[in-house]
Amino acid sequence: MTLESILFIVFAAVGLASALLLVTRRNPIISALYLILNFFALAGLYLTLHAQFIAVIQILVYAGAIMVLFVFVIMLLNLRDERSLREGLSWKKVFAAGVSFGLLMEVIYILMTSASGMTELLPAKATEIGTVEAIGSRLFTRFLFPFEVTSVLLTAAIVGAILLAKKKLD
Amino acid sequence: MMLAAAAAFAVIMAKINEIVGPRRETDEKVTTYESGMEPVRTARERFSVKYYMVAVLFILFDIEIVFLYPWAVSFRQLGLHGFVVMFVFMFVLLVGFVYVWRKGALEWD
Amino acid sequence: MDHIDILITLAKIVAAFAFLILGAAMTVLLERRVSAFIQNRIGPNRVGPGGLIQPFADVAKLVMKEDIVPRSANRFIHDMAPMISIGVALSTFAIVPFGNGIDIFGRHVKLMIADVNIGMLYLLALTSVGVYGITLAGWSSNNKYSLLGGLRSSAQLISYELSMGLSLIGVLMIAGTLRLDEIVLRQTQYIGGILPKWNIFLQPLGFITFVIASFAETNRLPFDLPEAEPELVGGYHTEYSGMKFGLFFLAEYANMITSSAIITTLFLGGWDVPYIEGLGLAPLTLALVQVGGFLVKVALVVLFYIIVRWTIPRFRYDQLMNLGWKVMLPLAIANALGTGLVLLLIA
Numbered sequence: 001m002t003l004e005s006i007l008f009i010v011f012a013a014v015g016l017a018s019a020l021l022l023v024t025r026r027n028p029i030i031s032a033l034y035l036i037l038n039f040f041a042l043a044g045l046y047l048t049l050h051a052q053f054i055a056v057i058q059i060l061v062y063a064g065a066i067m068v069l070f071v072f073v074i075m076l077l078n079l080r081d082e083r084s085l086r087e088g089l090s091w092k093k094v095f096a097a098g099v100s101f102g103l104l105m106e107v108i109y110i111l112m113t114s115a116s117g118m119t120e121l122l123p124a125k126a127t128e129i130g131t132v133e134a135i136g137s138r139l140f141t142r143f144l145f146p147f148e149v150t151s152v153l154l155t156a157a158i159v160g161a162i163l164l165a166k167k168k169l170d
Numbered sequence: 171m172m173l174a175a176a177a178a179f180a181v182i183m184a185k186i187n188e189i190v191g192p193r194r195e196t197d198e199k200v201t202t203y204e205s206g207m208e209p210v211r212t213a214r215e216r217f218s219v220k221y222y223m224v225a226v227l228f229i230l231f232d233i234e235i236v237f238l239y240p241w242a243v244s245f246r247q248l249g250l251h252g253f254v255v256m257f258v259f260m261f262v263l264l265v266g267f268v269y270v271w272r273k274g275a276l277e278w279d
Numbered sequence: 280m281d282h283i284d285i286l287i288t289l290a291k292i293v294a295a296f297a298f299l300i301l302g303a304a305m306t307v308l309l310e311r312r313v314s315a316f317i318q319n320r321i322g323p324n325r326v327g328p329g330g331l332i333q334p335f336a337d338v339a340k341l342v343m344k345e346d347i348v349p350r351s352a353n354r355f356i357h358d359m360a361p362m363i364s365i366g367v368a369l370s371t372f373a374i375v376p377f378g379n380g381i382d383i384f385g386r387h388v389k390l391m392i393a394d395v396n397i398g399m400l401y402l403l404a405l406t407s408v409g410v411y412g413i414t415l416a417g418w419s420s421n422n423k424y425s426l427l428g429g430l431r432s433s434a435q436l437i438s439y440e441l442s443m444g445l446s447l448i449g450v451l452m453i454a455g456t457l458r459l460d461e462i463v464l465r466q467t468q469y470i471g472g473i474l475p476k477w478n479i480f481l482q483p484l485g486f487i488t489f490v491i492a493s494f495a496e497t498n499r500l501p502f503d504l505p506e507a508e509p510e511l512v513g514g515y516h517t518e519y520s521g522m523k524f525g526l527f528f529l530a531e532y533a534n535m536i537t538s539s540a541i542i543t544t545l546f547l548g549g550w551d552v553p554y555i556e557g558l559g560l561a562p563l564t565l566a567l568v569q570v571g572g573f574l575v576k577v578a579l580v581v582l583f584y585i586i587v588r589w590t591i592p593r594f595r596y597d598q599l600m601n602l603g604w605k606v607m608l609p610l611a612i613a614n615a616l617g618t619g620l621v622l623l624l625i626a
Contacts, residue, residue, distance in 0.1 A: 064407025136244030155266035242451035
């Protein structure tokens with residue numbers, strides 16, 4: 001086994017374990033912590049794929065920014081325990097189980113049909129396209145339009161956030 | 171590797187205390203500190219929505235910075251084109267920033 | 280990667296840890312002595328020559344103390360928080376280059392632990408995770424002072440993280456790489472043959488905003504609102520005792536050293552000692568002198584941190600947030616765009 005496949009197994013195991021713990025823990029803050037751990041495992045997986053930029057962004061944006069908001073919201077809502085939210089077998093749960101099952105089937109189907117071509121996807125080219133320099137030169141030329149639209153999206157999000165919070169501020 | 175070593179160090183240092191340190195728990199000692207008064211209710215209260223606002227704005231501007239990094243690194247290759255492109259991007263976001271400012275979401279009083 | 284490479288990496292990690300922890304201990308002592316000097320006191324001078332052993336005695340004392348967890352606290356998170364803080368503080372150091380590479384036993388050894396080509400982003404990513412240590416400490420204690428301290432602190436940290444990230448853009452544009460060792464290499468030349476080409480001269484505005492943001496990120500005065508003693512008792516670590524408190528303390532000082540090292544690397548030329556090429560030193564001696572130069576620079580920045588702490592009063596919270604969002608952020612953006620304009624005009 002190469003070092004890379006060992007690392008892959010380690011990160012995958014951590015990712016799966018933290019994902020399981022995330023959904024089974026009672027305390028929402030602890031769940032949030034496991035989600036952060038899960039993001040770190042994901043970042044590790046990206047690293048084994050030589051996608052360093054994506055790996056760092058995963059931590060910087062998801063673990064470092066979005067999860068801060070999650071933790072704030074959990075604290076703000078003051079959910080001491082999810083016991084108060086407990087509910088019986090409602091149609092929501094049935095629906096969620098159905099969707100999850102469908103997704104699982106889809107993943108299995110994809111893996112069954114295209115398993116052969118998966119391993120050769122990581123030749124020298126992968127190390128090239130994962131770098132920041134490569135992303136920089138593509139993003140601002142070929143993918144220019146999506147990039148510029150992102151700024152509009154972000155501005156819209158800013159306005160939306162202000163509007164939502166303003167009601168409470170006044 | 172550094173991450174693992176740092177984590178190991180952190181755990182060892184925190185746990186060594188539990189082994190070496192004394193453990194004499196009294197009722198008074200494990201009560202929450204509140205300047206010598208009996209604690210009034212719990213600290214798990216709701217707090218100002220402003221902290222939430224800061225977190226939301228942080229995410230949005232953080233994403234902007236994430237876009238700036240690859241731009242800065244390949245700035246020399248991109249040249250004038252790159253500058254104009256980023257200027258447009260920043261301008262749209264600046265409009266959002268000015269909006270936030272004018273709406274008073276940055277005021278802390 | 281063969282066995283010798285792994286051994287070298289391990290040796291580097293041990294060396295960096297020793298440096299950080301001993302450095303933090305020495306910084307604590309230095310801080311106490313300097314503050315005593317500023318306030319016309321003597322400071323700790325009994326334990327060991329000039330008080331040199333004092334920090335170690337303090338650690339020994341902290342370890343022997345009882346670790347009290349309040350009854351209403353969340354034990355698991357209460358335990359986790361200081362570990363997150365110290366873990367982040369220690370691992371950030373991995374990307375700092377101590378000196379130019381040296382050749383020993385026919386191998387080229389780079390004097391940094393993790394030679395990653397995303398160096399600077401790694402720094403930002405870890406900084407952003409550091410927020411959790413303080414937020415969770417404040418929340419898990421279930422103490423009003425702690426919660427307020429933790430919340431204030433996290434709002435402060437994320438606000439200044441933006442200016443920190445933005446003020447580095449200028450440096451990046453000049454260097455054209457995220458690798459810290461290459462950023463240092465670019466600074467080894469001269470402007471007009473005299474002035475060292477350090478980024479502090481090329482990016483004065485970026486330097487100032489970065490230093491201010493670093494002060495805020497390390498929770499040092501004038502930005503130590505999270506533990507503003509008169510109003511918040513101890514802030515986020517009010518309910519911590521023993522070595523868990525010690526870890527927060529250690530993390531603060533380790534962060535101080537790391538950020539001094541980063542400031543040195545990015546703006547003060549890193550290990551570059553100007554005008555040294557003229558002396559014609561042997562490669563190994565040269566490398567050692569450069570490492571020495573790096574350490575001296577870091578020590579000076581740390582001293583600057585300490586002197587600022589004991590001479591400048593604390594901000595009020597609204598002033599702090601105003602400065603972060605209304606002054607630092609626009610300044611940093613202007614710096615990035617301005618640098619771009621100047622680079623375009625030169626090219």
